[in-house]
Amino acid sequence: MSFIDLHSHTTASDGTYTPAELVLHAKKQNLSALAITDHDTLGGLPEALIQGEKSGVEVVNGVEISTAWKNSSLHILGYLFDPNHPSLLTTLDWMVEQRQVRNQKLVENLQNLGIKITYEMVRDEAGEDIVARPHFAKVLLALGVVDTLDQAFDDYLSHQGKAYVHKVRMTPEKAIKAIRDAGGVPVLAHPQQYINEGEDLHEILETIVPLGLEGIEVWYPSHSEEMTQQFLFHARLHKLISTGGSDFHGANKPDIQLGTGYGDLRVEESVLHELKERAGLL
Numbered sequence: 001m002s003f004i005d006l007h008s009h010t011t012a013s014d015g016t017y018t019p020a021e022l023v024l025h026a027k028k029q030n031l032s033a034l035a036i037t038d039h040d041t042l043g044g045l046p047e048a049l050i051q052g053e054k055s056g057v058e059v060v061n062g063v064e065i066s067t068a069w070k071n072s073s074l075h076i077l078g079y080l081f082d083p084n085h086p087s088l089l090t091t092l093d094w095m096v097e098q099r100q101v102r103n104q105k106l107v108e109n110l111q112n113l114g115i116k117i118t119y120e121m122v123r124d125e126a127g128e129d130i131v132a133r134p135h136f137a138k139v140l141l142a143l144g145v146v147d148t149l150d151q152a153f154d155d156y157l158s159h160q161g162k163a164y165v166h167k168v169r170m171t172p173e174k175a176i177k178a179i180r181d182a183g184g185v186p187v188l189a190h191p192q193q194y195i196n197e198g199e200d201l202h203e204i205l206e207t208i209v210p211l212g213l214e215g216i217e218v219w220y221p222s223h224s225e226e227m228t229q230q231f232l233f234h235a236r237l238h239k240l241i242s243t244g245g246s247d248f249h250g251a252n253k254p255d256i257q258l259g260t261g262y263g264d265l266r267v268e269e270s271v272l273h274e275l276k277e278r279a280g281l282l
Ligand SMILES: [Zn+2]
Pocket: 064, 075, 189, 190
């Protein structure tokens, strides 16, 4: 039997393998299909699809969108959408714009506090990465404004910090709608994470299933056997597809292997078949 992996990150977001390298790695791991699910971007898909055709690995269009839920961030995976659909692209562009506006405002707030920081310094610090608060922390440390990265967060960048800028966040509703409008299937990623953060999974599902959620990520490296059973129960209760994946990030999560997670993860091909049925592709 062949296995698949429906959750992976490339250098287009916070993974360390390029899209082509990741597909070749999937081939080496004997996976028949691989979904590329970078955070809030479809940037890795074209390269992965080309390499998939060359290598005989089925590359599945995917994305993982961060959305706001109380004190947590719900990650909504999307599969098998049309990657050129305008409403999905507009939604993802909106997120990039919001992030830029926020970063610029953060620079302004720091300057108003008398700190000689510029956006270019933070941009340079980030290099190829998307500019985020850890880059601000490093610049503040380099400027001698703080003695440690933790202090940069405590004094300036965290919720209680003097320069904090409120984040305008994507709603689950908007993300689910964008994925469905583009013909895709929205799936709630790694549910255990929200339980660990003190959220009520039942309440989450009661709220977002009516918005059009169609699946839940049941098989995931950190899910125990007992949790997996619990999520299978939720899937049946809400008539959701059960999906799974390793959430592979390369060297950024070195204990996680593509396809197998901590070694015992197995996602069967039949899961992709079900997703295709939901997407109306079969
Ligand atoms: Zn996630």
